[in-house]
Amino acid sequence: MEFGVGSIVEGKVTGITKFGAFVSLPGGRSGLVHISEIAYSYVNDVKDHLTEGQEVKVKVIGIDDSNRINLSIKKAMDPPPRPQRPAGQGGPRHSGYGSRQGGGRPGGARASSEPESFEERLKHFMQASDSKLSEMKYTEKRSSRRGRR
Helix, strand or coil: CCCCCCCEEEEEEEEEECCEEEEECHHHCEEEEEHHHCCCCCCCCHHHCCCCCCEEEEEEEEECCCCCEEEECHHHCCCCCCCCCCCCCCCCCCCCHHHCCCCCCHHHCCCCCCCCCHHHHHHHHHHHHHHHHHHHHHHHHHHHHHCCC
């Protein structure tokens, strides 16, 4: 059986190493599933996810100059759904936005009902960052003058 990059085939795990698993493919060929291509989650030990003799569906992700076949189990399946964030939570805030009164925006502006664009959020971040940097420079200048009496 001839297959190329992008093909999805069934195979059987024939060997497990610390860096991945060897899979027997149709046509007497075999390939390697690297540890990073086993699951969408972190894989510390291949044996936690695979056993010898296990039937697996794999995707051919590469064939090198030496005709070695690189395989992926995770690319042969659909990715897990990403967890949805509850409304109103945009992740961690930087530059002190969450510590101010008035919606956490510079100048005390309240957030509108529609979300800010990336450009607006970046503009707010840059303004707050510039403000903090200038405050730090001013504080440094004042503290360095104290030592010169």
